[in-house]
Amino acid sequence: MNEVKPKATFLLADDHSLIRQGIVFILDDLDFECEVFHASNLSKILETVKENQIDILIMDAHFPEGNSLSIMPEIKEISPDTKILIFTGxxxxxxxxxxxxLGANGFLSKLSEEQELKNAILKIYHGGEYISSVTQSLLINSIRNPKIINPLLKLTEREIEIAEMYVKGHGNLEISNKLQIKQNTVSTVKKRIFEKLEIENILELVALMKDYR
Known part of the structure; x- marks a missing residue:
């Protein structure tokens, strides 16, 4: 008796076509009977999920136009049953x-061995999720320390307020005037924000605030 091939509809989302093609080869190795859609940007991902029943979405974390975190809630709203594997550098x-x-069913580094990606795909197909040993440890630690999940929880309300003003493009003088505090106080708070978040510049602060606020 011939073994029944696993069937699934995949959406491969990455702005590099070589990555998508490499995943296609892996699906061939796994002997999937599948339909495969491709997307190279965030809008195409949403368009494809809206128009097709996608079983497994293998998606990069970052695209030239933004972070895939920004569309994950919409993906889950459009298609709650779609399983999402984040495959990223x-x-x-x-x-x-x-x-x-935010609802991803697995997370895997592009530095992983090919076999690990195969395992991740099979585990998500058969069991609905893939949690690596690294992420398992992080999940356990996050129960003890929620700040691991959201680094902004390390900041005080005043630090968050000032961080948001920096993100909006305000400088030290403008923040000082608006909050009626001294400029050197603003500078001190800025330094403390950077130390707590382990960042070095405003661009990194903008990225963090975008991801977690």
Whole structure:
């Protein structure tokens, strides 16, 4: 008796076509009987999910026009049954939990071996999720320390207020005038924000605030 091939509809979302094609080869190796859609940007991902029943979405974390976190709630609203595997070059130890927290069913680094990607795809297909040992440890630690998931929880209300003003483009003098505090106080708070978030510039602050606010 011939073994029944696994059937699924995949959406491969990455702005690099070589990555998508590599995943196609892996699906062939796994002997999937599947229909495969491709997307190279965020709008195409949403368009494809709206128009087709996607079983498994394998998606990069970052695209030229933005972070895939920004569309995950909409994907889940459009198609709650779609399983999402984040496959990215982004550091798993600092990034995976926020994707899992928003509904991703798995997270895998592009630095992983080919076999690990195969395992992740099969686990999501058969069991609905893939949690690596790294992310499992992070999840356990996050129960003890919620700040692991959202680094902004490290900031006080005043620090958040000032951080948001920096993100809006305000300078030290303008923040000082608006909050009626000294400029050197603003500078001190800025330094403290950077230290707590382990960042070095406003661009990194903007990215963090966009991801977590």
């Amino acid at each position: 982004t550091d798993e130890t600092t990034q995976s939990l926020k994707y899992i927290n």
